[in-house]
Amino acid sequence: MAAMDLFGRRWALRILWELRAGPLGARALLARCEGLSSSVLYQRLRELTANGIIAPTADGYDLTPLGASLGHALRPLDEWAIAWAQAQDARPEQAH
Template identity: 35%
Template sequence: MPAARKAARHSENARRRSPCPVACALDIFGDRWTLLVIRDLMLGRSRFKDFTASPESVPTNILSERLRRLLAHGIVEQLPAAEGAKHLAYKLTVKGEALRPVLKAMRQWGLDWEKGTKAALEG
């Protein structure tokens, strides 16, 4: 393992409350907004203004912080929205795409058990 990756992993481990994988996942995703940002990325939204137009109306300061956290954890990457554009776009990394079955399972649970819900994430 490269030294930089070892250092990053050590730094990440130092902030964890326990080695439990569920606790570690909750440290990243266990707030009100992060999984909704990931859902929006899976639905094809990619720009900051796209996320703010989401029906849940994530406050812009919180959205900025959640995107920074997802970038720091390697779950999303940032790229120019278009060649020569000043705006940035966000895209799920391979690590982020690995969350797709998790969100699909959560969607199905919501459809099965919470009346009045409808699927936004298909497939």
């Protein structure tokens, strides 16, 4: 599977983002990803594991070194999203 296909799948990047600070179990991931179904979670965990991005641990799932390197690529996107959200908060509400 091509990386863009994998990361473009619904919830894949969110799961990786939640794992950035350390391992999490499936229940913790479900709690952090409101709206994520357990079936989709387990499918994404299988795909990410099969592609060497995450690995199962005693504490749940954790990023592999390859997966952790993706976090460096996502930081600028996170910084942009924070700036965008602040700009949205600063905008006057539009009349409907």
